[in-house]
Every structure is written in structure tokens, then in C-alpha cells.
Amino acid sequence: MTKRLINTGIGVILTAVMLFPLYWMVNVSLTQPDRLRKDPPDLFPVNPTFAGYERVISDQLPYLLTSFVVGIGAVVLTIALSAPAAYALAQLRPRGRTVLNFVLLIAQMIPSIIMAMGFYLIFSTWGLLNTIPGMILADSTLAVPFGVLIFTAFMAGIPDELISAAKIDGAGAWRTFRSVVLPISRNSLVTVALFTFLWAWSDFIFASTINRGGDLQPITIGIYRYIGNNTQDWNAIMATAVVASIPAALLLIIAQRYVAAGVTAGAVKD
Amino acid sequence: MTTTPLDPRAGAGGGVSSRRRQRLTSQLVAWAFIAPVVLYLVFFYAYPLVRNLDLSFRDYTLASFITGNADWAGLNNYIAVLQDASFAPAILNTAVFTLGSILFQFAIGLALAVFFFRRFPLSGTLRALFLVPWLLPLLVSASIWSWMLNSESGIVNAGIQALGGPQINWLTSPQWALVSVLIANIWIGIPFNLVILYSGLQNISADVYEAASLDGANAWQTFWRITFPLLRPVSAITILLGLVYTLKVFDIIWIMTKGGPGDASTTLAIWSYRLGFGGGTPELSPAAAVGNLLIVIAFVFGLIYIRLQRRVDPS
DSSP: OHHHHHHHHHHHHHHHHHHHHHHHHHHHHHSOGGGTTOSSOOSSOSSOOOHHHHHIIIIIHHHHHHHHHHHHHHHHHHHHHHHHHHHIIIIIOOTTHHHHHHHHHHHTTSOHHHHHHHHHHHHHHHTOTTSHHHHHHHHHTTTHHHHHHHHHHHHTTSOHHHHHHHHHTTOOHHHHIIIIIHHHTHHHHHHHHHHHHHHHHHOOHHHHHHTSSOSOOOHHHHHHHHHHHOTTOHHHHHHHHHHHHHHHHHHHHHOHHHHHHHHHHHHOOO | OOOOTTOGGGSTTTHHHHHHHHHHHHHHHHHHHHHHHHHHHIIIIIHHHHHHHHHHTEEOOHHHHHHOOOEEOTTHHHHHHHHSTTHHHHHHHHHHHHHHHHHHHHHHHHHHHHHHTTOOTTHHHHHHHTTHHHHSOHHHHHHHHHHHTOTTTOHHHHHHHHTTOOOOOTTTSHHHHHHHHHHHHHHHHHHHHHHHHHHHHHTSOHHHHHHHHHTTOOHHHHIIIIIHHHTHHHHHHHHHHHHHHHHHOOHHHHHHTTTOSTTTTOOHHHHHHHHHHSSSSOOHHHHHHHHHHHHHHHHHHHHHHHHHHHHHOOO
8 A cells, every 4th residue: 555655656747746746837927027037936926916917918808709619610620521431341341442541640750841832832823821711621631631530440349230220211321320330429529629729729830821921820829929929928928828828728628538549540440 | 322223224234324424413512512611712821822832932012912913933932041040940940849849748747647547536537627828829838938948037036036946038038949949839738748648548448457466567667668759659649640740830939039039939930920020121021931841841751650550550
């Protein structure tokens, strides 16, 4: 028993070390701007200030809203594209599925900087630079292959009896997909939706290339501008960083097991 | 769709053709489900890549945006990139950054996975908390580390100086810039390694450990003789995925050092971005050439990964 408690003690210390940068972010976000340059820095927010957060609300709300809209759009697009395809790959045995699976694996490995350059050229002809639809399309490329792979892994495990029962009841492939397969796949839908939102929310490279000059910019660009414009203002930068981390925190609290499932499923199929 | 009994060909002689028709119909249905993703892959993966490839063989200037024309340049961009003074540092930094990240992420991740596998009170919660750095927007993590590593006001230097060490110019000196971005990237990658290796540990049968403890193996022997060898397939996949991901890393380095000072922390991804979007006149064609070099390296490791994964999991 004591040995197990010692392990807990070590575990708490390790976790504290690992999460120290997060504590530091919160600490700096609450520190009075004139104390930021103190040497050594304050370990605790003595006389905390919420001025940084007030700056976030006055400066960053439009950026947060853009990020939110783009994130939701990317989730909808990703699920609409990947769930039906995964159903077919998992249950309908289409010819050429091995090739498609291979292409999807490869697609995940393309560095975003290369995609960004391609999108920049294409979107400038299509008029999608600096637009929300352009951002949604670009950000969804971070998630669609992942979505298909996760859904396929999950839908392959749906018992055949359920599918054939639907068929005997006279349901076509689309009915079966909508009324049987999708409801059962709720867990994988949550996983894909959460990760897609998070990746779209966190995107910086697409935002900084195909959305350089637009009025509608996401929160990552909001922080980047703070850093670029005014390196003195770390209290406001860190307050924005705290706010930008909220979706990740929520995700972990609400959907812890989906998160671990998502990480693992991306790499090793159980 | 099934053939109705009224179908004149549904007799004894028509069985084969109706079955074939049925199979064709079900193939068509299956492909109707897949078609949107295939079109998507063509327009939003293949097409950007082709445009990027085309770009790297042309001399694309600002005027090209207006006219839509760019002169064919053949291999000139690639030759220019290979002869550029930034080429050698970029390759070297990419190698050091990637290998250094993988080595430490894997070693720390494995140690933590083995530790958390002991299952003590709170182990599940603490392990979940370890995931947080991986879920944060990279830009947020990079900003935090930028401030922590700040020369005058950073907490890291404050700690070092409290222990009697010197002030280190982490982000602004050529010998420390790459180390700084490495530290941040290792921190971000540990959770991923922890989770995958932990799931690998879960798949090792408890019987093996029981047999080892009956044979009187100590913890050290158990790790090196059982855990490590049995974990080898999962380790290989973790490392290769790590390679592919780390080659892509851009945000962290760009936010923390912009690849500087000079080329001190410039990797291929950073160099490509700097040429194309880093301010000044965009040199999109050389940027595309650098990007395509990066993609070739990523694909080599990617193909090894896919081969390994097939061998581990032949479904």
C-alpha cells in the first residue's frame, strides 16, 4: 500500500513538472504588466490583474468567433465527407479500397507548408483567399484522412446481423447508413468531431498563408499579431493563450476517453 | 437491388448475368458513398500538390499572379536551392531537430508509460493530465516557451541563475536557438509517445510478466528482457510516426525563433515558408522546390511506416 502511495507521489511530481508551463501561462496572464520584467519573476500572481483578459475581450473576440465558425465548418465538412466513405470501405467492399486506404495514409504525411503553398495558388484563382469557406476547406484537409481511418476502423466492427436485419426490412444502403450505422457510430463521431475542431482551432500555417490580409482572421493570428506588434505585452498574450486553450481543456474534461482513443487509433489499430 | 421474378432473364440461364449485374449495382452504390471523398482528395490534395510541383519548375513572380503566366525554369529552382548557403544548415538542423526530438520524446514517453503502467491511485487521472500539452494549439505552447526562455525575464534563466549558472540567451544566440525549439518540441511530443506506448504495454499479456516474476526476474530485467522486446513493433511505429510528424513541424520554430538567428534554427519547413511568406518579395518557386525536397524525405519514412504497420497488423 505504501509503495503504491509513493508511486502516486512521484506521479504527482512528474505531472506538476510537465504541466508547469501551463501554470506559468496562467501566472503571467494575471501578473501586473510592470512586474513582468522583474528578475527573478514572481512565482505567484501577487496582486493579480485581469487587465490582460479585458484586452482579450476588447481586442480578440472577433478572432475567437472566426475560429469558432471555421472549426464548426471543418467538423461538418469532415464528417459529411468521411463517414459515408468509411461506411462503404468498411461494409460494402468496393473494389480499389486498398488503394484508397493507402492514399489516405499518405495524405496524412504531407507537410502542411506544401499544402499551404498549393492552396495559396489555387485559392487565388478561385477567389477563396481571405474567406471563411477557404479556411474551412484548408483546415478540413488536416482531418479528413484521419476521419475516414477512424470511422472505417469503428464501422468494420459493427455486427453483420444488424446490417442484414436492416436489409431484410427493405432498407437501402443509404437508409442503413443513416438509421443504423450512424447512430451506432456515435462514439467515433464524437472523436472525429473533437479532433477536427481542435486542429482547425489550432491551425496557424493555413491562416497565415491563405488568410494573410483578411478581416476575418482566427485566434492564432490574433496571438501572433500581439507577439509581433508588441513584445512587451506578455500579460495580454498569455491571457489570450489561456482563452485559446479553453477548447483543449474542455475536450479533455468532457471526452477524456475519446482523446486517448483518437491518439491510439491514428497510429495503431486495436 | 434484387432482380424481380418478372425479369425474363431471371431463369436458369440468366443466373450468372443477373448476379453480375447485382454485383455491379452494389459496386456502384459503394462508390457513390466514396465518390465525394475521392473528388475531395483530387481537388484538395492532388491538385495543390501538382500545382506546387509545377510551381517549382517555373519562375513565378509577382507579375505571374496578375498574368497567370510564369516562365518554365526546368531544374533551375532546385539547383539554386541546392547551392544556397541556407541549404546545408537547413538539412543539418532538420536532422538534428528531428532525431533529437524523437530520441527524447520516445525515451521519456516510454519511461512514463512503464511508470504509469504500475497502476497506483490517481494514475489514470495523472496520465490524462499529461495529454494537455499535446492538445494545446502549437501557437500557444510556442508562446509560453518563448516567454519562459526569455533571456532577462524568463523563469528558466531565473532558475539557472538561482543555482549559480550563467544567463543563457536561449532564443537569440546561435548555439542555443535550436536547443530551445527542441526543448519545446520534446515537451509537446511526450504525451503522444506516452499514450501509444502505454497502449502497447496493455497488449502485452499479463501471463508473461507472471512467468517472469515466478522466475525471480527483477524490475530491471523484466523491462529489458520482456517489455522492451515485446514492445518493439509498437516502438517502431511510434518512432516512424514521430519522424513524419516532426519533419512537418513549423509553428513552434516560427513563433519562437523564426529560424534564426541567421539560419541557426532553420529547418526545411521553415526555410520553405520564409522564402514564400516570410515577408519581403515572395519567392514562391524556390519555396516550392524546398517543400518538395521535404516531401520526398517525409514519403520515404512514410512508406517504411506503412510497411511496418502492415506487418504488425495484417488486417
